[in-house]
Amino acid sequence: MKSIYLDHAATTPMHPEVIQAMIPVMEGTFGNPSSIHHFGRQARKLLDEARHLIANSIHAKEKEIVFTSGGTEADNAALIGIAKKNRHIGRHIITTEAEHHATLRTAEYLEKEGYDVTYLPVNESGRISIVDLQNSLRDDTILVSIMYVNNETGVIQPIEEIGAVLKEHQAYFHTDAVQAFGALPIDVDALGVDLLSASAHKIYGPKGIGFLYIRDNVQIEAIQHGGEQERKRRAGTENTAAVVGFQKAVDLVKKEGQIRNKEYRALKELFIQTLKKRNIDFEINGDEQFTVSSIVNISFPGTNVESLLTNFDLSGIAASSGSACTAGSIDPSHVLSAMYNREDERTKNSIRFSFGIANNEENVKESAEQVAQIVKRLTS
Amino acid sequence: MIYLDNSATTSPYKEVLDSFYKVSQGFFANPSSIHYLGGEVEQLLTKAKEQAASLLNVLPKELIFTSGGTESNNLAIKGIALQHQNRGKHIITTQIEHPSVLEACRSLEQFGFDVTYLSVDIEGKVSPEQVKAAIREDTILISIMHVNNEIGTIQPIEEIAAISQQYPKLFFHVDHVQGLGKVPLHLAHEGIDLCSMSSHKIHGLKGTGLLYIKRGTSLYPLVHGGGQQEEIRPGTENVSGIVAMVKALRLTFDNQKNKIDEISKLSRSIRECLAADSRIYINSPKTGAPHIINISVPGYKPEVVIHALGKKDIFISTKSACSSKHSDESAVLAACGLEQSRTMHGFRISLSFYNTEEEINQFCRTFLEVLDELSDVMGR
Numbered sequence: 001m002k003s004i005y006l007d008h009a010a011t012t013p014m015h016p017e018v019i020q021a022m023i024p025v026m027e028g029t030f031g032n033p034s035s036i037h038h039f040g041r042q043a044r045k046l047l048d049e050a051r052h053l054i055a056n057s058i059h060a061k062e063k064e065i066v067f068t069s070g071g072t073e074a075d076n077a078a079l080i081g082i083a084k085k086n087r088h089i090g091r092h093i094i095t096t097e098a099e100h101h102a103t104l105r106t107a108e109y110l111e112k113e114g115y116d117v118t119y120l121p122v123n124e125s126g127r128i129s130i131v132d133l134q135n136s137l138r139d140d141t142i143l144v145s146i147m148y149v150n151n152e153t154g155v156i157q158p159i160e161e162i163g164a165v166l167k168e169h170q171a172y173f174h175t176d177a178v179q180a181f182g183a184l185p186i187d188v189d190a191l192g193v194d195l196l197s198a199s200a201h202k203i204y205g206p207k208g209i210g211f212l213y214i215r216d217n218v219q220i221e222a223i224q225h226g227g228e229q230e231r232k233r234r235a236g237t238e239n240t241a242a243v244v245g246f247q248k249a250v251d252l253v254k255k256e257g258q259i260r261n262k263e264y265r266a267l268k269e270l271f272i273q274t275l276k277k278r279n280i281d282f283e284i285n286g287d288e289q290f291t292v293s294s295i296v297n298i299s300f301p302g303t304n305v306e307s308l309l310t311n312f313d314l315s316g317i318a319a320s321s322g323s324a325c326t327a328g329s330i331d332p333s334h335v336l337s338a339m340y341n342r343e344d345e346r347t348k349n350s351i352r353f354s355f356g357i358a359n360n361e362e363n364v365k366e367s368a369e370q371v372a373q374i375v376k377r378l379t380s
Numbered sequence: 381m382i383y384l385d386n387s388a389t390t391s392p393y394k395e396v397l398d399s400f401y402k403v404s405q406g407f408f409a410n411p412s413s414i415h416y417l418g419g420e421v422e423q424l425l426t427k428a429k430e431q432a433a434s435l436l437n438v439l440p441k442e443l444i445f446t447s448g449g450t451e452s453n454n455l456a457i458k459g460i461a462l463q464h465q466n467r468g469k470h471i472i473t474t475q476i477e478h479p480s481v482l483e484a485c486r487s488l489e490q491f492g493f494d495v496t497y498l499s500v501d502i503e504g505k506v507s508p509e510q511v512k513a514a515i516r517e518d519t520i521l522i523s524i525m526h527v528n529n530e531i532g533t534i535q536p537i538e539e540i541a542a543i544s545q546q547y548p549k550l551f552f553h554v555d556h557v558q559g560l561g562k563v564p565l566h567l568a569h570e571g572i573d574l575c576s577m578s579s580h581k582i583h584g585l586k587g588t589g590l591l592y593i594k595r596g597t598s599l600y601p602l603v604h605g606g607g608q609q610e611e612i613r614p615g616t617e618n619v620s621g622i623v624a625m626v627k628a629l630r631l632t633f634d635n636q637k638n639k640i641d642e643i644s645k646l647s648r649s650i651r652e653c654l655a656a657d658s659r660i661y662i663n664s665p666k667t668g669a670p671h672i673i674n675i676s677v678p679g680y681k682p683e684v685v686i687h688a689l690g691k692k693d694i695f696i697s698t699k700s701a702c703s704s705k706h707s708d709e710s711a712v713l714a715a716c717g718l719e720q721s722r723t724m725h726g727f728r729i730s731l732s733f734y735n736t737e738e739e740i741n742q743f744c745r746t747f748l749e750v751l752d753e754l755s756d757v758m759g760r
Contacts, residue, residue: 003415003416003417005409005417007409007410007413007415007417007418010409010410010412010413010418011408011409011410011413011616012408013405013408014404014405014408019401019404019405023397023401026392026397026400026585027391027392027397030389030390030391030392030580031385031388031389032385032388032389034388035385035388035389035695035697036683036686036697036698037385037686037687037689037690037695037696037697038690038695039383039385039695040388069447069451069587069615069618070615070616070618071615071616072603072605072606072614072615072616073447073603073615075605076602076603076604076605100605100606101604101605101606101607101614102603102604102605102606102614102615105604105605105614106603106604106605108604109604199616201616206404206618206620207616207617207618207619207620207621208447208587208588208618208621209587222487223454223602223603224450224451224454224480224602225454225479225480225483225484225486225487226450226453226454226478226479226480226481226483226484227450227479227480227700235450235454235479235480235483236447236448236449236450236451236480237389237448237449237450237578237580237586238586239447239448239585239586239587240586241585241586241587242586242587242621309414309415312415313414313415313416316416317415318409318413318415318416318417318418319415320413320414320415330414
């Protein structure tokens with residue numbers, strides 16, 4: 001059976017050009033970038049070039065980019081790094097209830113370490129309120145961490161407005177941009193962010209590589225110590241081939257980003273319209289006007305996540321509930337719980353569909369037809 | 381081209397690249413996704429872990445995949461320290477560990493840990509008696525490398541493990557990054573609790589490593605997030621890197637069985653040829669690992685010699701690629717008690733299973749020629 005992949009927010013296939021860019025590096029430029037001989041210098045050169053392009057893509061400087069093993073590490077490095085470095089200034093951190101677990105679990109860890117964390121609520125549209133943020137800011141607030149695009153709903157937070165609010169406050173501003181990077185144009189100065197996390201495998205790059213942007217003059221305490229790589233902010237031999245793969249993925253966004261967004265938006269629209277035509281009872285979670293083009297989160301009243309996903313899977317449709325899966329049972333989505341409330345049915349009957357390179361009109365239409373049939377069967 | 385810097389990094393096996401390519405193309409889904417495609421990848425990951433465990437003669441659940449040797453060392457040391465600090469805050473290590481161990485220890489000193497850095501003898505060895513004498517009531521961790529990365533000294537790991545075993549409150553971590561595939565280590569020894577390994581030192585890819593954690597050993601994670609790898613190391617798994625590492629492990633163990641004598645033979649040739657020259661001192665002990673030969677040439681500036689050799693397409697290194705860029709001195713040679721004329725003028729030649737006798741002969745000839753050529757400018 002041929003699968004239709006509608007889970008691009010979980011991970012994406014590597015773009016063929018990305019693989020092609022990596023192979024010669026693994027074969028020929030395998031030197032350790034810290035080695036002083038030719039092999040090392042060649043590898044160093046590739047790293048420098050990649051850093052240049054990637055920095056450019058968010059209007060940052062090369063030295064502001066720290067390569068990590070992925071988004072989770074980048075989020076951890078930002079939160080722990082800022083918290084530990086500034087613990088003498090203050091111990092209050094603000095984030096939201098709808099963050100990725102890489103942020104939430106790290107915030108919980110910091111709570112155990114004696115930090116005080118405020119989790120801002122989100123409204124039914126999935127967005128935070130600027131007034132809430134303003135009211136939560138304290139003299140001892142050292143960090144505000146708010147994701148740019150939510151991974152379950154695709155809802156975009158008002159990062160630029162938050163950045164403006166924080167301009168006059170000592171708190172550093174971190175945004176988890178893992179789902180935004182490649183989907184939205186990013187200018188770190190316009191956004192007013194001090195730190196920003198991104199990951200390669202969400203944009204057709206390889207797994208195992210991400211970056212943390214750290215504004216010039218912002219200091220962090222490293223979570224990993226050793227050699228002097230990445231200006232002592234992240235020790236460990238640089239993963240040159242993956243960095244080059246990341247560079248290629250970013251380069252492709254630069255060239256194709258706008259076309260991709262248009263395509264994905266159209267596919268998402270087609271998916272929704274097909275469901276509508278089949279008279280399925282459904283509701284989109286999150287305010288659509290604030291979502292990225294590739295993600296839609298849909299609630300199907302009268303169903304539950306488990307039977308939906310099982311049936312989708314049997315029909316070859318790869319989608320996701322977006323929430324953590326533990327030992328066969330699926331917890332209600334913490335993101336939807338934050339938007340509605342824990343008892344709301346939508347937290348247990350919603351599915352995330354995310355579109356991308358594996359999709360075309362035909363397979364999106366086909367999957368929507370299948371989804372419609374399954375939902376009809378489950379609700380009749 | 382004669383590459384003799386295999387302790388800095390190695391060129392990947394062709395089969396490793398094939399694995400990487402195949403997995404990247406065919407198994408791209410996120411192993412945490414509960415749909416069919418995710419399930420396939422999860423199975424692949426499980427299989428890879430089982431293979432690694434069987435090669436290393438340990439249990440699959442005792443292995444955690446990391447982003448490399450530096451992360452493995454950091455996770456082991458900080459993970460044990462943070463998890464078990466209520467038992468005591470004393471750590472024992474040696475003065476000649478890799479920077480990722482030394483710096484991890486130093487970072488813990490900031491948080492109230494007391495670290496004993498054992499001295500080594502002229503061959504770079506610690507004695508089991510020294511270790512035993514350093515153990516205190518509040519010692520929770522001993523971290524000692526198996527094979528030194530700069531001079532190849534092999535530490536008496538099993539004897540230290542036997543000592544550690546007598547102290548039930550104490551954990552023993554072995555940095556096996558340089559020893560893996562070259563010097564046998566009985567990982568399942570009851571006295572060894574943790575062991576770090578890296579892929580790119582055994583012809584795998586950069587960005588992947590392993591940490592062995594003996595069953596029943598609990599440690600605090602470095603990063604927090606989505607619950608992958610028993611929550612000890614969250615973050616989307618670098619599946620192709622992991623499969624490639626297991627492939628490299630298998631091939632390396634085959635090589636170790638069949639070709640380690642060849643490396644020893646090459647090592648002896650280098651020693652004989654260089655020892656005959658009165659300008660050269662051999663720093664590596666005869667009982668050390670066969671693939672690392674460290675020498676000193678007093679009066680010759682290492683970088684200049686490396687550069688001159690590079691022009692002749694021969695690549696060796698001074699000290700560790702991870703060591704400080706701000707000093708010419710090798711901290712390892714200094715810890716061995718050698719005088720500055722040797723610590724400031726050290727070179728490391730490190731072999732792989734692919735080096736040939738002709739290469740070694742040519743290296744020796746060329747090395748002496750380069751010394752002759754440079755003797756006018758810097759020889760004495």
